[in-house]
Amino acid sequence: MTSSIEITHINDPDDVSFERLVEILLAAxxxxxxxxxxxSSAKSVSVxxxxxxxxxxxxxxxxxxxxxxxxxIWIEDVGKDAYLYKLSVDPAVxxxxxxxxxxxxxxxxxxxxxxxxxxxxxxxxxxxxIAFFKSRGFAIAGEGVHDGYDxxxxxxxxxDLQQI
Numbered sequence: 001m002t003s004s005i006e007i008t009h010i011n012d013p014d015d016v017s018f019e020r021l022v023e024i025l026l027a028a029x030x031x032x033x034x035x036x037x038x039x040s041s042a043k044s045v046s047v048x049x050x051x052x053x054x055x056x057x058x059x060x061x062x063x064x065x066x067x068x069x070x071x072x073i074w075i076e077d078v079g080k081d082a083y084l085y086k087l088s089v090d091p092a093v094x095x096x097x098x099x100x101x102x103x104x105x106x107x108x109x110x111x112x113x114x115x116x117x118x119x120x121x122x123x124x125x126x127x128x129x130i131a132f133f134k135s136r137g138f139a140i141a142g143e144g145v146h147d148g149y150d151x152x153x154x155x156x157x158x159x160d161l162q163q164i
Contacts, residue, residue, distance in 0.1 A: 005062050007061070007102060009060055013051065016069070018054075019047055024071065025072075028090070028094075032123070036123045036126065059072065059073075059074055073105070074086045077115075080117075081117040082118050084106055084119070087099060100136065103133075107136075107161055110161055111161040117160055118159045120158075121154045122154060137159045138158060139158060139159070141157060142156035
């Protein structure tokens with residue numbers, strides 16, 4: 001299915017529906033509700049938050065053959081590295097390679113801008129997500145603890161962009 005998918009770097013906020021991005025995020029992260037602790041911050045995402053992030057970070061969207069947004073990935077510049085976040089695909093098309101295409105596009109974009117590593121965080125409970133990122137060349141590079149917790153709540157993962 002990815003052959004009919006177009007990945008686009010959005011430069012103009014008028015070229016994207018932030019409402020649709022929120023809808024995709026909420027739907028894609030909904031399965032985590034009874035799995036992760038603490039609850040995902042994606043549950044409280046809003047149009048205004050994404051507009052604020054748009055002014056600061058880089059957004060790529062995936063569109064189907066009809067031009068409908070079906071996925072997104074965000075990249076934050078963190079000095080010599082880049083940070084990938086809010087990867088989400090409409091659950092109606094999950095498993096079609098859209099997430100892989102978004103990750104590869106984001107990594108190529110960061111590499112082309114001289115970034116050394118792509119970094120991300122993934123909850124320790126989400127074994128399928130960890131396996132997905134490992135299949136994309138990421139490795140566990142550390143652990144993290146959310147405020148108020150005394151145990152590891154997420155893995156820090158990284159991918160060397162110089163080996164793409």
